[in-house]
Amino acid sequence: MIRKLPPHIVHQIAAGEVVERPASALKELIENALDAQAKKISIEYSEGGLHRLQIDDDGHGISASELPLAFEAHATSKLRDFDDFMTLKSYGFRGEALSALGSVSDLQIWTSTADETLGSLGRVNYGVSDAVKPTDKRLGTQVLVTDLFARHPARLKFMKSVRSETQALQQVFRRYALAMPEMAWAILDQQSQKEIRLSPSSRLDRTLWFFDGEDSEQWFSANGEEDLIHVEVLALKPKHFGKVRSGLQFFLNGRPIRDSSLEFSLRRAYEGFTLEPRSLAAVVYIQAPPSIFDVNVHPMKSEVRFLNADKIFSLIVRTVRDSLQSLHLEGVFEPVLSRSFAIDSPPRVEAATDLSRAVTVAEQLVQPMPVARSLENSSLPHHQSREGLQLGLIPDLVSKFKFLGSLDHTYIVAERDQALYLFDQHALHERVLYEELLQFYKDQKSIPSQRLLFPIPVLLQNAEKLVEHEEVLESLGFEMRLWNDGKVQIVAAPAILKRGYDLVLHKLAECRELPIETLTREVLSTVACHSAVRAHDRVCDAEVERLLKSFSSQDALGHCPHGRPTFIRFEVRDLEKQFQRVV
Numbered sequence: 001m002i003r004k005l006p007p008h009i010v011h012q013i014a015a016g017e018v019v020e021r022p023a024s025a026l027k028e029l030i031e032n033a034l035d036a037q038a039k040k041i042s043i044e045y046s047e048g049g050l051h052r053l054q055i056d057d058d059g060h061g062i063s064a065s066e067l068p069l070a071f072e073a074h075a076t077s078k079l080r081d082f083d084d085f086m087t088l089k090s091y092g093f094r095g096e097a098l099s100a101l102g103s104v105s106d107l108q109i110w111t112s113t114a115d116e117t118l119g120s121l122g123r124v125n126y127g128v129s130d131a132v133k134p135t136d137k138r139l140g141t142q143v144l145v146t147d148l149f150a151r152h153p154a155r156l157k158f159m160k161s162v163r164s165e166t167q168a169l170q171q172v173f174r175r176y177a178l179a180m181p182e183m184a185w186a187i188l189d190q191q192s193q194k195e196i197r198l199s200p201s202s203r204l205d206r207t208l209w210f211f212d213g214e215d216s217e218q219w220f221s222a223n224g225e226e227d228l229i230h231v232e233v234l235a236l237k238p239k240h241f242g243k244v245r246s247g248l249q250f251f252l253n254g255r256p257i258r259d260s261s262l263e264f265s266l267r268r269a270y271e272g273f274t275l276e277p278r279s280l281a282a283v284v285y286i287q288a289p290p291s292i293f294d295v296n297v298h299p300m301k302s303e304v305r306f307l308n309a310d311k312i313f314s315l316i317v318r319t320v321r322d323s324l325q326s327l328h329l330e331g332v333f334e335p336v337l338s339r340s341f342a343i344d345s346p347p348r349v350e351a352a353t354d355l356s357r358a359v360t361v362a363e364q365l366v367q368p369m370p371v372a373r374s375l376e377n378s379s380l381p382h383h384q385s386r387e388g389l390q391l392g393l394i395p396d397l398v399s400k401f402k403f404l405g406s407l408d409h410t411y412i413v414a415e416r417d418q419a420l421y422l423f424d425q426h427a428l429h430e431r432v433l434y435e436e437l438l439q440f441y442k443d444q445k446s447i448p449s450q451r452l453l454f455p456i457p458v459l460l461q462n463a464e465k466l467v468e469h470e471e472v473l474e475s476l477g478f479e480m481r482l483w484n485d486g487k488v489q490i491v492a493a494p495a496i497l498k499r500g501y502d503l504v505l506h507k508l509a510e511c512r513e514l515p516i517e518t519l520t521r522e523v524l525s526t527v528a529c530h531s532a533v534r535a536h537d538r539v540c541d542a543e544v545e546r547l548l549k550s551f552s553s554q555d556a557l558g559h560c561p562h563g564r565p566t567f568i569r570f571e572v573r574d575l576e577k578q579f580q581r582v583v
């Protein structure tokens with residue numbers, strides 16, 4: 001028999017979607033406090049929040065006359081009509097949380113506003129509300145949720161252990177505390193009496209706390225802006241990977257969000273700068289006008305839909321890559337930088353106070369200095385040369401590699417600035433090709449293509465989907481023919497590609513849903529890989545010289561696009577240690 005459910009049951013079922021477990025109640029209540037402009041939020045709980053969950057804030061409170069409304073479904077002070085969605089700045093807007101909590105727990109709220117002389121207490125006990133009572137005046141609002149789901153054995157059964165509910169509560173707390181470092185936060189577990197108290201601090205200090213890091217020097221921050229979108233990234237420098245816990249946190253206008261393509265774009269930004277992308281630790285704060293995204297997608301509101309996702313992704317990639325590039329440059333070309341700065345800009349005080357660096361500079365100064373001379377002769381004004389160096393645009397400043405020979409037709413042996421370099425010829429070639437392709441693509445919006453003498457048949461699933469992306473295919477140098485029987489032939493391909501045509505196309509197919517920036521990088525790095533010489537290939541000296549030249553004239557080429565190192569460097573000092581000339 002089909003029966004219509006009584007309204008209170010319908011309500012309870014709906015409540016379960018907003019409040020799944022204590023942690024989701026905590027999230028809603030924190031957001032209410034944030035919407036009330038609180039500067040301090042204190043939380044107490046017992047039994048993972050299932051028995052008791054209490055949130056205190058110092059926000060603007062609710063007036064006695066409005067309190068009964070706050071408990072009603074779809075009652076909100078934050079959204080009036082649909083157009084408000086476009087300008088919405090608040091966390092809440094559905095007016096569901098309090099009414100949902102009131103139907104599945106014993107919910108009490110003590111609150112008062114600045115202009116009231118008394119406070120008020122409102123209560124809803126499993127859907128039955130009491131009349132609002134006057135109480136003492138207080139600053140802000142206290143919400144107490146008792147015995148959540150106690151009358152809903154079916155839902156209680158789904159609750160995990162007290163331990164995992166506790167963990168989930170702590171996780172919510174940690175993420176919001178990281179989202180809003182300028183606020184004071186506290187959380188107390190009434191059973192273990194464990195308490196965390198955080199006073200207002202900077203984003204960097206809060207980030208260190210979040211990742212259990214201690215040394216702020218291990219982190220860098222990068223800022224980027226475009227069309228009213230601002231991103232700030234705080235991230236662990238790649239050479240310190242593994243020293244703190246790993247993880248990625250994203251905040252959009254102060255709201256913690258999860259988005260796999262945002263994560264992907266951040267990981268992408270590290271491409272070539274690390275071998276262990278899994279050890280990444282970073283926080284990304286995005287500030288964007290509400291009109292460019294939609295948070296109403298998921299009932300928990302942790303997912304968003306960006307209207308122009310590509311733009312945000314590429315802003316993140318660019319911002320992070322620019323910083324990584326200059327960090328990397330400092331690491332790889334440090335002696336050169338130190339010397340040129342020593343001549344050009346005396347007030348590089350950090351260099352003198354940093355002991356290890358002071359020694360390098362001193363050591364360098366007793367050696368012949370081709371770099372110094374070229375800088376002295378240079379007519380570049382100071383600020384320009386400095387900027388140029390950071391971008392790696394002044395090839396002359398970096399002295400040339402001397403090619404010494406090749407080992408096993410796999411490793412290139414070279415010398416520069418009293419250091420010995422061993423290059424992996426495949427990785428080096430791949431990296432150089434990749435940078436060249438990327439540059440070409442940036443300038444021309446396409447890469448050189450060549451018609452094939454004989455079309456190559458390829459086996460591709462979803463070939464027709466790929467062929468639909470004709471423009472993208474073409475800009476990446478491909479031209480394809482799709483036969484009626486579903487067979488595909490490659491008619492033209494990137495001119496430099498030597499093999500692996502099908503693998504490049506598979507990559508394209510695999511990435512076709514990704515933002516165009518990421519897709520291009522993926523495909524170009526695959527093209528570079530299948531075009532580069534391999535281990536044991538015989539490469540003529542002239543070609544090796546050309547590679548070394550491109551290498552020294554380009555920035556940050558310490559890794560192949562997949563992140564394997566391109567070279568290993570031995571300083572004279574390393575050799576002296578090996579030969580036990582020094583200890």
Ligand code: ADP
Nearest residue numbers: 032036070076077092093094095096097098141
């Ligand atoms: P929403 O947040 O979507 O508006 P809620 O059910 O969470 O819906 O809250 C209903 C209303 O109660 C809010 O619109 C707000 O006016 C008021 N409110 C809830 N919590 C607080 C608080 N901590 N401080 C001040 N006002 C609050």
Ligand code: MG
Nearest residue numbers: 028032092097
């Ligand atoms: Mg709310």
